[in-house]
Amino acid sequence: MDVVVCVKQIPDPADPGELNPDTKTLKRDTKLILDESDSYGVEMALQLVDAAGSGEVRLVSMTPGGETGGLRTALAMGAESAILVSDEALAGSDALSTAKVLSAAIKRSNPDLILTATESSDGYTGTVPEQIAELLGLPSVTFGKEVSVDGDLATVKRQTESGYDMVECPLPAVISVTAGVVEPRYPSFKGIMAAKNKPVEELDLAALDIDPVTVGWAGARQEITEIVDAPAREAGEVVVDEGEAHERIMAFLDDLKVL
Amino acid sequence: MGFSKIWVHGEASDGAVASITLELLAKARELADTVEVVVAGDADSVAAELGDHGASVVYSIGPLDGGLAGPRIASAIAEACSQGSGPDVMLCGTTYDGRDVAGRLSAKLDTPVITNVIDLKQDGDRLLGHEPVFGGTKDVFTGTTSEGLDIFVVRPKSFVAESAGGDSASVSVLQVGDLGGTGTAVVKDQFVEESTGPRLDEANIVVSGGRGLGEADKYEMIEKLAGLVKGAPGASRAIVDAGWVPYSYQVGQTGKVVKPTVYLACGISGATQHLVGMKGSANIIAINKDEEAPIFGIADLGIVGDVHKVLPKLIEALEAQ
Numbered sequence: 001m002d003v004v005v006c007v008k009q010i011p012d013p014a015d016p017g018e019l020n021p022d023t024k025t026l027k028r029d030t031k032l033i034l035d036e037s038d039s040y041g042v043e044m045a046l047q048l049v050d051a052a053g054s055g056e057v058r059l060v061s062m063t064p065g066g067e068t069g070g071l072r073t074a075l076a077m078g079a080e081s082a083i084l085v086s087d088e089a090l091a092g093s094d095a096l097s098t099a100k101v102l103s104a105a106i107k108r109s110n111p112d113l114i115l116t117a118t119e120s121s122d123g124y125t126g127t128v129p130e131q132i133a134e135l136l137g138l139p140s141v142t143f144g145k146e147v148s149v150d151g152d153l154a155t156v157k158r159q160t161e162s163g164y165d166m167v168e169c170p171l172p173a174v175i176s177v178t179a180g181v182v183e184p185r186y187p188s189f190k191g192i193m194a195a196k197n198k199p200v201e202e203l204d205l206a207a208l209d210i211d212p213v214t215v216g217w218a219g220a221r222q223e224i225t226e227i228v229d230a231p232a233r234e235a236g237e238v239v240v241d242e243g244e245a246h247e248r249i250m251a252f253l254d255d256l257k258v259l
Numbered sequence: 260m261g262f263s264k265i266w267v268h269g270e271a272s273d274g275a276v277a278s279i280t281l282e283l284l285a286k287a288r289e290l291a292d293t294v295e296v297v298v299a300g301d302a303d304s305v306a307a308e309l310g311d312h313g314a315s316v317v318y319s320i321g322p323l324d325g326g327l328a329g330p331r332i333a334s335a336i337a338e339a340c341s342q343g344s345g346p347d348v349m350l351c352g353t354t355y356d357g358r359d360v361a362g363r364l365s366a367k368l369d370t371p372v373i374t375n376v377i378d379l380k381q382d383g384d385r386l387l388g389h390e391p392v393f394g395g396t397k398d399v400f401t402g403t404t405s406e407g408l409d410i411f412v413v414r415p416k417s418f419v420a421e422s423a424g425g426d427s428a429s430v431s432v433l434q435v436g437d438l439g440g441t442g443t444a445v446v447k448d449q450f451v452e453e454s455t456g457p458r459l460d461e462a463n464i465v466v467s468g469g470r471g472l473g474e475a476d477k478y479e480m481i482e483k484l485a486g487l488v489k490g491a492p493g494a495s496r497a498i499v500d501a502g503w504v505p506y507s508y509q510v511g512q513t514g515k516v517v518k519p520t521v522y523l524a525c526g527i528s529g530a531t532q533h534l535v536g537m538k539g540s541a542n543i544i545a546i547n548k549d550e551e552a553p554i555f556g557i558a559d560l561g562i563v564g565d566v567h568k569v570l571p572k573l574i575e576a577l578e579a580q
Binding site (some may be wrong): 005013019024036037075079094095096099118119121124125126127128129130131132133135136137138139140141143145158159160162163164165166167168169170173175178180181183220221222224225226227228229230232233234235236237238239240241244245246247248249250252253258 | 276278289304327328330333345351355356358361362363365366367369370371372373374375380382387391392393395396397398399401403404405412418434436439440441442443444445447448449451452458462463464471488496497499500501503505507509512513520521523530532538542543544546550555556558559560561563564568569572574575577580
């Protein structure tokens, strides 16, 4: 069973950057890392392929600037290869443009299963998995908490408002997995060394037959009309616990009459 | 041009309309003359409540028969749009099914979708989505420049659900188009995870735990505390990622947005992604060892202390009441 995992390389969340005042989009001049949300999909894919006994895990990603740092992390975890769509015209892409590019890249790979995170940690639109599925004409199950595959049928525990649904889905399909579903492995030293030599096929938009005006700034067909400072919340009283802080909390709750 | 008709993706379970749907209706009827709802499943049982909240028509796509709502509702709306009877604006909630509908519909109609919206405002003949960015320190307003349907995905608790005293909505049928291979996933079984307290996004008090608890077992303190104050337990992303508690507990940008009367953050440093999900709380209490923790910047009462010392005493005090 061949699995494609869609992964995003993002600025380190510990250093989230800022908006470019001219273009009103994220400045991306920092080093990119693998979105932690995607490490669950990579781990899940490795486990599913392992359980199936054959097949491989491939990565699909896009970036305007050719960065591969985040991809190398996923390759070091055990993915076999990656397709990186890299093209300056991708700058400013929205969720739908992203889905168009990723699905074009996925088509080249013709996998049995496509795994994604539920949303990226920097853009967090949470619509890309469904957009990819629709563009590829595939069924999908989003918010998977547990995934198993038997032959060409996936069984997914899907998160719901009140619990979960057991969903069966024929492959090929798109499945998005929530954080924490599996424990992502740490790349071993051997894995890190091996990842340096694993194939990363870099494609531009022309190679995928994508018209640049359908992606990036032009393709997004959205404009930010205004950026304003959000109303700030003031810090209140700060108490250093000397063993009696719980009494202060009790008094606070009593004053609010919520007990 | 302009928008006169808004459709809302309606969600309901067991004949009760979800709060998010009523919230969206409250805003929609402020913005447009015609407000209608599209639901999966039994439309008759929710027509009265939806009408009371301002919907004139409920479109039913028929029974799901185990199929997932996303591709079916998106297909039905796309069909209506192609026949010229669709809406100008589509509102979905930031929910499991709401995002499925918005994503599918966006790809079907090749139209952008504006997500993480916390407010909507009129800008000439279009709507702008108001979205917080950078952990809620900045607000941006986004509109589309495309023709045709505009899709917004709105976070729960952005608007206040309120009855408009309207008559029951009329029920009409919306045809689902050819789903091709997109509709083949089937729900085999549904499980309700029993929780004794209120729902996380509806609780009056939320008690959340984070990495500062040190280990998964210590989350018991959070659940016990939440039980004692008749609140709901929540969690930071860090401990959800670590597998201590399920994703459904997560409060934050990538989890639930909560606005309780009291939010008690225990061992949570206050990463921006968490603050987005709880800074709308009426009162915030934070307990953290690190006096530099960002959570103290927005807490009404900050306790610089060890959760392992403060929480057992707080639990004891509450039990004594």
